[in-house]
Amino acid sequence: MEFHLRGNIEKHIFISILDAIDSAITVIDCNGVTIFYNKAATRMEGLNPEEVIGKHLLSIYPSLNENNSSLLKVLETKWPVVEQQQTLVTNTGKKGTVLYSTYPLFKDGVLIGAFDISRDITEIKNLSERLVDLQAKLMDNKKKLASSSYNNNYSSRFTLDDIIGESQAIIKLKKLARRVAYSPSPILLYGETGTGKEVFVQAIHNEGDNGNKPFVAQNCAALPATLLESILMGTVKGSFTGSEDRPGLLEIAHGGTLLLDEINSMPLELQSKILRVLQEGCFRRIGDTKLRHAESRIVACTNVDPTEAVKNKNLRIDLYYRLNVISLYIPPLRERKEDIPPLVNHFINKLGDRFHVSIKGVEDRVMTVFDNYDWPGNVRELQHCLEHAINVMSGSIIKLEHMPLYLTKHFSRNNIYGVSLPSILDVQSLPEALSTIEANFIRDALAKCSWNVTQTARMLKIPRQTLQYKMRNLELNTNNGGNL
Template identity: 40%
Template sequence: MEQPKDVHYLQYINQIYERILDEVDVGVHAVDETGKTIIYNKKMMQMESMDIQDVLNKNLLEVFMFKDDQTSTLVKALQEGKETKNVKQTYFNNKGREITTINNTIPIFEENKINGAVEIAKDVTKLERLMKGNITSKGTTRFTFDNITGSSPAIKEVIEAAKRATRTSSYVLIVGETGTGKELFAQSIHNASNRLSGPFISQNCAALPDNLIESLLFGTKRGAFTGAVDHPGLFEQAEGGTLLLDEINSLNLSLQAKLLRVLQEKTIRRIGDTKDTPVDVRVIANMNEDPIDAIANNHMRKDLYYRLGVVTVFIPPLRERKQDIPLLVQDFIKKYNERFNMQVKGLSDEVKQSFLEYDWHGNVRELEHIIEAAMNNMLDEEVIMYTHLPFQYRNKMQLKERMIPISSVESFINESVEVAVPLKDQLEIFEKSYIEHVLKKNDSNISRTAKLLGLSRQSLQYRMKKLNIDLK
């Protein structure tokens, strides 16, 4: 039997509602008058680490467990018919995992009768774990300046600059690409300063959303929201020590303004509090973006940069200190020999050369990962050969060998083009010149040349015939 058009329309509207519910960035959980779940969106599934079939059409008290001193805010809405806002609730999913949310819960009425309730929730589980956990305590920092490997002038200059920063409690900004070892320098500065006996706390500013990072940094006051308790933030926990703020340029500008005030006044105000608390904390900040670019791109306030950058340490990328590669390789081989119970002694000449030619966009971290991966590919060999290196590295090196420098292209164009010629003709001229160049480098070996050019042997021979290229 054909369904009425209005039924199709209702199905269409229902699909739109379901799509909207799955796209919003808050958890939505609705129950009927018996407590059975009738709506459970994708964000709620992510927050509670649950599958929809474990929750939908089941009584929530059969699925979730609550602490003795708490009850479900949804059940409370059904029982009392009262709306609650910003209530913190801690409970457990069906696997026993603890979850903490901030909820707005609304009873649904029909003709003065409660026939359901809906809850809109924000996840604060990670914040709760960070606040409850012992993030860092005295003596947990592992690195000192002795752990920084390198004899190149570039790295020696940076080490000396960082050592000078240990004499005072001025703020420090460490700038360097990802993988250059910024936290290693931060811990070294802390461990060589008079704050050595104090805590060292590290927080990645990009790891949490803005509403959580503010609570984490500055703490909360009881009553700031329903369920909020007095809890010190990271500034108070780092009292007398060092607070490392990693990826400082990922903070939004309004939070940067609040941070600037703390740095200037040396006081913090917990969320929900009315009084300021003095703090004695040295702040070290890291960023993987040039500060001038960060300011120009509106990623960092100029006044915060001037306040933080009293001492600025620029860590050079590995491609600018390649003479340190042999020393770094020795350190990493020693580390993984001990970890894997192996007896690797070094690199083959081919690997050494390729390491010196590589650009190392992932810096020291990438070098370590490649050494670790290579040693995982070895059996009882004592030397790391090119075939032991991970495929992605070898693939990048082969691609680099096939690429011709831009300067060479420009030189070729300047020398060969006196007057403008059609693009098709110019491309053929360049293609012929490039194929002849690669053939010459490979002693006219067609198979090897074809492989480097990414062509089949037959395709290369066809192009040579078409372009009148003769083997010499």
């Protein structure tokens, strides 16, 4: 009696856990009869357990048969089927696309059934396919416009002139981008999130000979593996249940540029197919035997160091070498602070036009904060900070109080000038307090210029002799690490 009671409790716990899981779970016995159907499956397919349990699988799903049912296939082969895509139609007429994995069930080495774990990707699939269809229509319209000698780029709007920056790193990168724009070789672009990778790729595309051809971008982290493959490669009718004849992005980008963002998030198996496209210049739609030629330039972006992605097995080493024919790196904003003033001017003009307000500039305290902040979100974060300010300000000057709360808290009044309030209160007089602030300010400037006095004087906008005089008075010398 105690054993039976314990068994019932354990069964109740097990079923409660399965019902709490977000993924739909269906279990059948060796005869194909459903013996378990959890709550997530009910929500996903619109069927009640009473309509399913005790009935044969094929009587529940008219769209399935012995050849295309993964559960029946697993019963036959005794091998799992992992991460596949399928469109189902229930006996109530509800249609949906699922991403599923199916496994055999054994007890003491004997097959006793199979179970299926699936999640609904209908909405994602529909949205992705609508986007692909829209891109295809845009490309068709663009070709028609081009044939009527009217040139208008629907897909990419940025040029190298839109890349804002005065740092040597950005100037050098723009020169390199202009040089490689006319090459058909693949590009691997590395930059942290928010550095403007897609803007650079669009600019390269528009600079080159194929600027009037399609520009197509796909984030590889945004879709499940099998759906991503069908979006990139395309499908033929009958390749899987519910599939249709549909071109993929490789075809839509014909003659232009295909951007694969976050390539390190693409499944390794799919990476091998991209490698083949790069090496052989051809591909097959899913379920097709016909080889199609891929004549688009592939540009891949990653927000982590590509060598680290290879080391962590997120990027195939052979694909890395094939993509890395041309390697570009966008440094983070914290490594090129001299780009902040022109970026600020650019964004306040752009945002001022968008919000129909006149903005004269930003106060010095804001620029001090900007110059001392690390900008983990890079250029995008800077733009959003300024947009926040424009939404809350009432005058024509952006002030510190208009900045997002996290930024003003990060730089409170106590440390905004590089010295804490207690240390100022410890001094005897105003001249001593000003001397402390000036020493910190000059020391920071020297450090940023690697203790090069000429460059530091230029940055501080004071004569070189004046800076040397102040350094002597403040007992600062270039032995800290630089040259006069």
